[in-house]
Amino acid sequence: MRRRPGGRSARVQDAVFEATFQLLGERGYEGLSIACIAERAGVHETSLYRRWKTKEQLILDAVNQRVAQEIPAPDTGVLRSDLVAVLQSLRLFLQSRVGQALFQTAVATLHVPELCALRQEHWQDRCAHLQILFDRAITRGELSPQVDCQFLLEMLSGILYMRFFVVNEPVDEMLPERVVDLILAGVKSS
Template sequence: MSDQGAQRRPGGRSARVRRAVLDAALDALHEHGMEGLAVADVATRAGVHETSIYRRWGTRENLMIEALLEEAEEWGQVPDTGSLRDDLIAYAGRLVTYLTSPVGSAFDRALAASGDDPAATEARNRYWEARFARSGEIVKRAIGRGELPETTDVRLAIEMLVAPIHFKVLLTREALDPELPERIVDSLLHGLVGRGNSGEGASTA
């Protein structure tokens, strides 16, 4: 079989090179952080030419995003406790834990700062579609159990859950309070008016 045919075969040389580069990028990120990631260093670690990385990924940011996409799969596992509230709190808690890590914070900022070139757009879309497809199962199961109405907008519910967390990481740069997931979930499920009416100091008029 020709070299060209081998490169086209799933699991062939192309796949091995891709895996080596992504692993090298993750190692470099863990050691040096986002700012210290250098394509030349990744190429040396992976045993490939620097030009090969640029030819495939285009930019340093695109390479970093794809490498971290796969690592993000680990924290993104969806809990199934049998309770909507508990599932949402657990999922949001995992997100907080990930985004308070150096690598998670770097990933979120790199994803937000990535450009609109085809490679970056594809990586960004793939990441968010995978996130919403997986986390949306929490809402779908809750609908099946009768905890939520069938008219619930699944994606909107997840967006309302994770948006405040990403907002603090990317825009206000605030520390993420460990109790934040529970506060977000209760506001999402009950609404601000409902929480105000049932909490201390609520009007009794």
């Protein structure tokens, strides 16, 4: 029998994260507890508390892992195609069951200070992870070093969130290209 890389610990973490996403989708944040996650994952509750002190930290770790898998930092050699790839990955993620559950959780927990702080931390981590796209573009001369890259990411991704979760308009596979072209044209002309 072939062992999975990472061993038992990785298998347990995968089961816990998957249970977390399933339960968020079924019950929402308020109906989620460490006990129900442990039961769904088939592990003892104390195992979860040893690794995650709160359900908020568990959710953040699960989200960070899933987002890193689903929305990687591409290296196509051109800023435009890197950004289109990121937005395509984000588009597919937001359409997924997990993406929908996470967004609903974010909205439902705007009043929870711990989660607001963790969401901010997650966004900072994602910006730092994707900064390499902009650093390479600056080195290649495609982007001015004066561009606020975090703000640029917010502008690029904001239209997807608006379409999916505010105005409920279609998000076809061409939208990421259109958004990137429009915003990059504005960045290059400024």
